[in-house]
Amino acid sequence: MALVAVGIAGSNSPYADVSGVTEPDFAIRVTLLGTGVPVPNPRQFGPSILVEANDVKLLFDCGRGCAHRLWNLGPQYLRGTQHVFITHLHSDHTVGMPDLYLNGWVMLRPAGLKIYGPKKAEDLMRHIRLAYDEDVIYRVDRQMSTLSRAQLEYSVTTVTDGAEFDFNGVKVTAIRVDHHVVQPAFGYRVDYGGHSVVISGDTAFSTNLIRHSKGADVILHEVVSPALENFVRANYQKDMADDIVALHTLAPDAGRVFNEAGVRLGVFTHLDNNPSTIPELIEQTRETWDGRLEVGEDLMVIDIGEDIEVRRPAHPAESVAG
Numbered sequence: 001m002a003l004v005a006v007g008i009a010g011s012n013s014p015y016a017d018v019s020g021v022t023e024p025d026f027a028i029r030v031t032l033l034g035t036g037v038p039v040p041n042p043r044q045f046g047p048s049i050l051v052e053a054n055d056v057k058l059l060f061d062c063g064r065g066c067a068h069r070l071w072n073l074g075p076q077y078l079r080g081t082q083h084v085f086i087t088h089l090h091s092d093h094t095v096g097m098p099d100l101y102l103n104g105w106v107m108l109r110p111a112g113l114k115i116y117g118p119k120k121a122e123d124l125m126r127h128i129r130l131a132y133d134e135d136v137i138y139r140v141d142r143q144m145s146t147l148s149r150a151q152l153e154y155s156v157t158t159v160t161d162g163a164e165f166d167f168n169g170v171k172v173t174a175i176r177v178d179h180h181v182v183q184p185a186f187g188y189r190v191d192y193g194g195h196s197v198v199i200s201g202d203t204a205f206s207t208n209l210i211r212h213s214k215g216a217d218v219i220l221h222e223v224v225s226p227a228l229e230n231f232v233r234a235n236y237q238k239d240m241a242d243d244i245v246a247l248h249t250l251a252p253d254a255g256r257v258f259n260e261a262g263v264r265l266g267v268f269t270h271l272d273n274n275p276s277t278i279p280e281l282i283e284q285t286r287e288t289w290d291g292r293l294e295v296g297e298d299l300m301v302i303d304i305g306e307d308i309e310v311r312r313p314a315h316p317a318e319s320v321a322g
C-alpha cells in the first residue's frame with residue numbers, strides 16, 4: 001500500500017510512517033478528530049470528524065478539543081478548515097466551536113467560517129461572536145494587528161433532509177436522523193470519485209440513514225457501548241437513563257444499519273473505547289454484522305478508495321505533539 005505525503009505529513013504529524021510518495025491512491029480521507037462522549041477523557045476528545053477529498057476540507061461537528069486535534073495534523077488544518085457541518089445542537093458537538101472560530105482567526109485563517117446545520121445554528125454562532133466581542137476589540141483595535149473583523153464574518157446555511165452541497169466536485173448530502181426530542185438532527189453522506197462515507201450523527205436506529213447509506217463504502221456510526229450504558233445507568237435515575245439510551249443506537253442495531261446499507265466497513269465513534277470494554281461491544285455487534293468493523297480512536301485515519309486502509313496514530317492521542 002503506497003503511503004501518501006499529501007496534506008497530512010509534516011512536523012506535527014502523529015503518523016510515523018507517512019513519507020515519500022505524492023500520488024494519493026484513495027478518493028476520500030477521513031480523520032476521526034474526536035471520538036468521545038460528554039464525559040471528559042484526555043484520550044478521547046468530543047465528536048468531530050474531518051473529511052478530505054479533492055483538496056477540500058470538511059469538518060463534521062466541533063466537539064471538545066476540535067481545534068487541538070486539527071493542530072495535531074498541522075497548523076494548516078486549523079487555518080485551512082473553513083466548512084463546518086453541524087449534526088445537531090447538543091453541546092458536546094459544538095463546544096469546540098469558539099476555539100475553532102476565534103483561534104483559527106488568530107492563526108490567520110484567510111476567510112470566515114461557513115457553517116451548515118440546523119436552523120438554530122445561526123443563534124449559536126451569533127452568540128459566540130457576541131460572547132467574545134471584547135476579545136475581538138482587544139485584538140483588532142488595541143493591539144498591533146493585521147487581523148480584521150471581515151475575517152470573522154461567518155455564514156450559516158440551514159440544512160434540510162436530502163439537501164445537497166457541492167465543494168469542488170465533493171458532494172455532501174444531509175440525512176435527517178432520529179435523535180428523538182432533538183429536532184432536527186442530521187447525518188451526512190460525502191461522495192467523491194465513486195466513493196463515499198456516511199456520518200450518522202447522533203441517532204437512534206434510523207431507516208432514513210439506511211436508505212441514504214445504500215452503496216456507501218463506510219459508515220461512521222455512533223453507539224451506546226455496553227460500558228457507556230453501564231455508566232449512564234450507574235449515574236442517573238432509571239427514567240433519565242432510559243431516556244438517554246433511547247436517544248442513541250445499541251450495538252446490535254448499529255450492526256443492522258451496516259448490514260442493511262451493505263457497506264464495506266462499519267466504524268464506531270462517539271463512544272467510550274477503553275480497551276477493556278471493546279470485546280463486549282464487538283460481541284454484541286456480531287449478532288447482526290459479520291463484515292469489517294473498526295472501533296474508532298482519536299486521530300485514526302481511514303483512506304477510502306479501491307482499498308479501504310485504516311491507520312491508527314503511532315502514539316496514544318494524548319501524547320501527540322502539538
Ligand SMILES: [Zn+2]
Pocket residue numbers: 047090092093202270
Ligand atoms: Zn452526542
